[in-house]
Amino acid sequence: MIFTSQQSQQIKSSVRGSVRDQLYEILREKILRLELEPGTKISEKEIAEMLHISRTPVREAFLNLAQDELLNIIPQSGTLVSRIDLEHVKEGRFIREIVEKEVAALACTKFDEDHLFQLEKNITMQELCVEKGNFLELFDLDEMFHQIIYDGCHMTRTWKMIQNLNIHFNRLRVLSLSANLDWEIIISHHKLIYQMIANNEADKVRQVTEKHLRLVEIEKDTLKSQFPHYFV
Secondary structure, eight states, rough: OOOOOHHOOOOOOOOSSHHHHHHHHHHEEEEEETSSSOOOOOHHHHHHHHHOOOOHHOOOOOOOOTTTTEEETTTTTTEEOOBBBBHHHHHOOOOOOOHHHHHHHHHHHHHHHHHHHHHHEEEEEEEHHHHHHHHHHHHHHHHHHHHHHHHHOOOHHHHHHHHOOOHHHHHHHHHHHHSSHHHHHHHHHHHHHHHHTTOOOOOHHHHHHHHHHTTTHHHHHHHHHHGGGGBB
16 A cells, blocks of 8 residues: 555645645655655556546656656656666765755854754754664654754755755665664764854864765665665
8 A cells, every 4th residue: 555544635635736746745755765665666547546536646746756866757668666876876965965064064153052952852852763763753853953954054945955966865864774774873973063063163063074974875885785676
């Protein structure tokens, strides 16, 4: 079952243009979280029949997901959830590293007490996720931690741009967390980043941010050997 009953009702109760948007958001989330695994075949016709909606909004949602590089629409063959492309991972991480090091350094002078408290609270919640073994919630909190840094520097639009470039990178991060490779090291890096922002240590926070964002480079070969069918 692709959709929960709540998700199905949410989509079906939407007005026409919103049906496409709701379907897009739900499928996008499922692909990013690997609930729809890379290489999975999905059918426009079957989803339309399952939800009792026309095929038009499904087709439009599929096209938007294809533009996001999350679906591969192959004429005469069907539609597949895209596999993780390590070249795309490398490119997205490279851009994010360049930008985020400087945003973190800027936070050393831009951050107020409220944003520092948000980071501290976020880290506490991450530690609880480790105790409970909830890797999806940990991923969401990890994303939120970094978004707080951008928001605190008034760079929310930059965060959104970076996210659009890092779809394959983020799926690899979810896979890494699901394999339980680096939960503790992620949180230790977040603690260092928080402390360095609080102490106005711009040069040090650049170094830790770079190291943090390169963790996936260390893990990618291990993950590819464990889940070869997930990769291009």
